[in-house]
Amino acid sequence: QVQLVESGGGSVQAGGSLRLSCAASGRTYNIRHNGWFRQAPGNQRELVAGISSGGSTNYADSVKGRFTISRDNAKNTMYLQMSSLSSEDTAVYYCFAADDYGNNYWGQGTQVTVSS
Numbered sequence: 001q002v003q004l005v006e007s008g009g010g011s012v013q014a015g016g017s018l019r020l021s022c023a024a025s026g027r028t029y030n031i032r033h034n035g036w037f038r039q040a041p042g043n044q045r046e047l048v049a050g051i052s053s054g055g056s057t058n059y060a061d062s063v064k065g066r067f068t069i070s071r072d073n074a075k076n077t078m079y080l081q082m083s084s085l086s087s088e089d090t091a092v093y094y095c096f097a098a099d100d101y102g103n104n105y106w107g108q109g110t111q112v113t114v115s116s
Helices: none
Strands: 001-009 010-013 018-026 031-039 046-052 057-059 067-072 076-083 091-099 105-106 109-114
Touching: 001 091, 001 105, 010 057, 018 031, 018 091, 018 109, 031 067, 046 067, 046 076, 057 067
Parallel strands: 010 109
Antiparallel strands: 001 018, 018 076, 031 046, 031 091, 046 057, 067 076, 091 105, 091 109
């Protein structure tokens, strides 16, 4: 089992920045892929950014050039640095992990609210 705990959400004005953190515990050595998803009211959950165990990253087109995903393996922590935020980025952000055995894990979510 893997447990994920997000932190760093909050309220920010448009154009501002936030950094989200996701701390993993448990059988973290089996994690092969991490990512951040988000869900706005009335919308489906969507992938924001992903990072593989090898460090390869991918981003949704809507956040390319503004968000950066990274991971500190020594701390078992993943980050999402968000800049140039707009109201369209307002959502609950979820941390995600997938292990070698096909199990998916989710954090509890952290609210990001961007005011114009």
